[in-house]
Amino acid sequence: MINTNKKIQKLIKQNIVDVVYKSSTSISQETYVVGGAVRDCLMDRNRKSSDLDFVTLGCEMTLANEIKNKINKNLKISRFKKFGTAHINFNEINIEIVKARKESYNSSSRNPDVEPGNLLDDLKRRDFTINAIAVSLNDKNFGELIDPFDGLNDLENKVIKTPTSPEITLSDDPLRILRGVRFSSELNFEIDDSLLNAMIKNCDRVKIISKERIVDEINKILLTDKPSNGFKLLDKIGLIQILIPSLNKLKGIEEIEGITHKDNFYHTLQVVDNISRVTNKIWLRWAALLHDIGKPNSKRFDKKIGWTFHGHEYIGSKMIFEIFKKLKMPLNSSLKYVQKVVMLSSRPIILSENIVTDSAIRRLIYDAGEEIEDLLMLCEADITTKNKKRREKYLNNFKIVRQKIKIVEERDKIRNFQPPISGKFIMSIFNLKPSREVGILKEKIKDAILDGKIENEYKSAFELLLKEGTKMGLKPKINEEKV
Ligand code: CTP
Numbered sequence: 001m002i003n004t005n006k007k008i009q010k011l012i013k014q015n016i017v018d019v020v021y022k023s024s025t026s027i028s029q030e031t032y033v034v035g036g037a038v039r040d041c042l043m044d045r046n047r048k049s050s051d052l053d054f055v056t057l058g059c060e061m062t063l064a065n066e067i068k069n070k071i072n073k074n075l076k077i078s079r080f081k082k083f084g085t086a087h088i089n090f091n092e093i094n095i096e097i098v099k100a101r102k103e104s105y106n107s108s109s110r111n112p113d114v115e116p117g118n119l120l121d122d123l124k125r126r127d128f129t130i131n132a133i134a135v136s137l138n139d140k141n142f143g144e145l146i147d148p149f150d151g152l153n154d155l156e157n158k159v160i161k162t163p164t165s166p167e168i169t170l171s172d173d174p175l176r177i178l179r180g181v182r183f184s185s186e187l188n189f190e191i192d193d194s195l196l197n198a199m200i201k202n203c204d205r206v207k208i209i210s211k212e213r214i215v216d217e218i219n220k221i222l223l224t225d226k227p228s229n230g231f232k233l234l235d236k237i238g239l240i241q242i243l244i245p246s247l248n249k250l251k252g253i254e255e256i257e258g259i260t261h262k263d264n265f266y267h268t269l270q271v272v273d274n275i276s277r278v279t280n281k282i283w284l285r286w287a288a289l290l291h292d293i294g295k296p297n298s299k300r301f302d303k304k305i306g307w308t309f310h311g312h313e314y315i316g317s318k319m320i321f322e323i324f325k326k327l328k329m330p331l332n333s334s335l336k337y338v339q340k341v342v343m344l345s346s347r348p349i350i351l352s353e354n355i356v357t358d359s360a361i362r363r364l365i366y367d368a369g370e371e372i373e374d375l376l377m378l379c380e381a382d383i384t385t386k387n388k389k390r391r392e393k394y395l396n397n398f399k400i401v402r403q404k405i406k407i408v409e410e411r412d413k414i415r416n417f418q419p420p421i422s423g424k425f426i427m428s429i430f431n432l433k434p435s436r437e438v439g440i441l442k443e444k445i446k447d448a449i450l451d452g453k454i455e456n457e458y459k460s461a462f463e464l465l466l467k468e469g470t471k472m473g474l475k476p477k478i479n480e481e482k483v
Helices: 004-012 015-026 036-042 060-071 119-124 151-156 166-172 175-187 193-208 211-222 227-237 239-243 264-278 282-290 312-326 333-343 347-353 358-381 388-412 423-430 436-450 458-471
Strands: 031-034 051-056 077-080 085-090 093-099 101-104 113-116 134-136 300-302 306-308
Touching: 004 015, 004 036, 004 134, 015 031, 015 051, 015 060, 015 093, 031 036, 031 119, 036 051, 036 151, 051 060, 060 077, 060 085, 060 093, 101 119, 166 175, 166 193, 175 193, 175 211, 175 227, 175 239, 193 227, 193 239, 211 227, 211 282, 227 239, 227 264, 264 282, 264 358, 282 312, 282 333, 282 358, 312 333, 333 358, 347 358, 347 388, 358 388, 358 436, 423 436, 423 458, 436 458
Parallel strands: 051 093
Antiparallel strands: 031 051, 031 134, 077 085, 085 093, 101 113, 300 306
């Protein structure tokens, strides 16, 4: 049995909760703390979110104004009259006050029809029993836990259930399907069988939810300690096929002439778990999730060598734009980062398998730039073989690649390097307008530096420029100064 007393004391002693208590008392309006803050405090869990939710049996604006007056008269209150909610943001804490309500939904929208209700009505319209526990902020029973749907019991048994019939709870608001998966993955809770069945039955209804909210939940699942749990659940419910169908295509093992390949869906989930042990970077976790996305479109069977996936990184990185666009994800530097890491994701492996030349290392450092460390992390996470010896061998190969990178980086300073001769300089030397020739000459200098044929400095680059330019029939102006 959870000893709730001490935990609740900790919650109600929080500054903001105390201000809300004083405010609701001074206007004699019954008020309770609810939602995630109560759940997390009962679980002794450090809260990731800084939201505090309150339910009040009266006007939400009257309470919000009283709170504002007590904290800072200049604070802004955002009101959503239709839903009876008022928000105040103070010191990065989101204070949400909701007028106790009953809700009913219609099937084509997430937005409920709202009418006033009592505390029980309000707890009943919530998503899960573990989120439908209230703590009283009223003198008559201050600090008392109000738990009409046995949420505490479900917290103890680590199970996610709905306060009323799962069918109603989910069809009321299908975002709850994703929230349920997220809570299960985040808290390591089981989903109650009847709820899981209702999730499967209602999965198509996520189509009425805005993409931004869907991605918000996917990101939260990706940021859990073991995201594979959440993704396996999404798969079981049928949501992978709806949300990221190209991930669904990674599923399955094909066999020809007794030769099989691995199931790339489960391999991918393993890679996501592996990377999650070493980084919290959301976009690197996305790169892990999508790193093999190009495999189904590049899969071939070769009688001599078996299954091949040539060019899957290139194909995959090209697919990522559509995936992001469909999910209305940012089409900015985060997209470019994921595309780049996926595109380069096999390069270090090739280096680890063959005898590594300095030139290959230099090229990798140049192409990966700032992303080199993330790329290596992904490559190490990509090792999912159960064979211990092989695993050791691969990891050791990457150690060697890392050492080589360190040596070459320190010596040649290739990362983010700019060739010592610019396009503008090439144009002035050969009296050229912007043209293909300028690009070719620039590329030759860059390649010669990366291949170690010349030093990464002006004099050697200038000599090469004259030589290559002359070969192309260009005439240099004499006695040119460096520009
Ligand atoms: N809620 C709900 N249905 C939703 C969203 C929220 O019933 N689709 C209710 C739940 O009671 C939830 C509360 O509103 O606990 C607050 O929601 P939110 O702040 O989104 O989530 P938390 O449960 O507080 O979880 P966290 O902040 O940790 O993500």
